[in-house]
Amino acid sequence: MTNSWLSASGGDLSAGYARHAGTLRGALRHALVARALRTHLPAGAQQVLDVGGGDGHQAVQLARIGHHVTLLDPDPAMLKQAMDRLAAEPEQVRSRVRLVEGTGEQAKDLVGGGYDLVLCHGVLMYVDTPATFVRDLVSAVRPGGMLSLLVKNRDALAMRPALEERWADTLAVLDTNSETGNLGVTSRAHTVAEVEAMLAAAGAFTTVWYGLRMFTDHFGDRPVGEDFNLILDAEWQAGRREPYRRIGRLLHFLAWTGRHDS
Template identity: 50%
Template sequence: MHLLGISGTWTTPGPPPPAPVPTAAYARHVETLRGVVRHELVARALRTHLPAGPARVLDVGGGDAWQAVRMARDGREVTVLDPDPEMLERARRRLLGEPDAVRARVRLVEGAGEDAPRLVGGGYDAVTCHGVLMYLREPGPLADALVAAARPGGLLSVMTKNAAALALRPGLERRWPAALAALRAETGDASGGRPQPGGSEVGGAEPRGAEAGAAQEEPVRERPPWEGPVGLGLGPGEVALVEAGPVEMGNVGVPTRADTVEGLAALLARSGAETVTWYGVRIFTDHLGDEPVPPDVDQMVDAEWEAGRRDPYRRIARQIHLIARALPRPTG
């Protein structure tokens, strides 16, 4: 396969590793307007859906514990599982500024999300995983681990890149070749099944329960090797079409894979979770680049939150934030 002037095939046997995320680049990003808006919108959705009181939460890929600290302040017991020791060190430094009671409610564990049930056990009231799936060539094992770590009926909160909106940012930034490349790329699909029709719907502004689980009927095809841009010269913001769907060079200099809402719902359905609802993250502010946080950021977040709960706005958001629930385990 030859895409945008680059070619190559990933052929290493065994589970494909995620691309490493540069800690310094991530740290710079989270202090920008786009980083703050993302974190605030995810936190607002978690406050809306998480069980009240002393719930047990597993934050997979929780990095520097930004969300974990917020949840611990609200009285929840949070385990952060992350494979990057530098990110966990940032989390430790963040916790130093918190009261003893908050620090006591956060546990930091180094390890891969795919190993979550073995490393940190199961039975969690909620399992969160934000901004991780898009770095994985093969998301299935992580999805399985997320659902396995949750108790039956437990909450799943997963955020990843929106394949349906990859052209929006370069278009608004007047980068026309990149916008055209994104528009011409086939729809990405974490499930490995056929691309869903553009008009199909998963979830709503309000929880809809099991009716959204129909996406699990989508036929599954064998996932081919990862072909394309890893280490092969994609420039910032460029998009390539690979067998797994569109791949884009992200903000932090690492290629990221995009998913559809329908594909993400189908992926979780096959792992044993049903979609409740979903949100769009960053609609109005995504094209603003790495701007500093302005004084009116609260109003920006309010506008983003309202738009991210409804169509058609959430369909063009940069990221998908999907809320699901783990189904009862089969017995016998």
């Protein structure tokens, strides 16, 4: 399976990702995903697999509140960032996170299955066989467990270049439904219907989904300011309701396998 992140050449993608994570856009992504997870996770410690967990942001957040997380990522530089992040945490948090080098396709052999929660945030956009990848993710979730999937929104992909008045890029995105993002890596986007169909075909259902960054995606590398919590609340409220969530830059899906009583 081809992965455009892994096949990218030139430059340090992990350094670029770290810079992005420190911007308002990056901080909102992490905070909105974390809020959705807190809203829907059941009580009690969960066994979590974070596929493509990168620098460990979500893994550490979950470990701080008592969950046990296996972070699986194929990029040694990203795993180094996760290791550095963990080093700043108390021992009880560090002990709840395991770092493993490998791809999502290798998950069964490397880390097994039967997880209460599988995370896969910002990875599907780089793989060339998304339906197969989604099946691999769902197979790692126990019956009744949850999958958290974050993807780019095809129906809003042209919004950023248009709002930035990059008209040639806007037309290109409209024609191809893909783009070369800030990190210089080609990525693809999906519609709500496409993702829900892939999840259903893989055996995941009762999907809840949110839009992310309806109002702020065109802000470039603006840093986090004192108004962050107000912006976060505005994005959260809009991302839960029609029609705003459909123009979010990102789509966050929560899906359950087997029986789930909502």
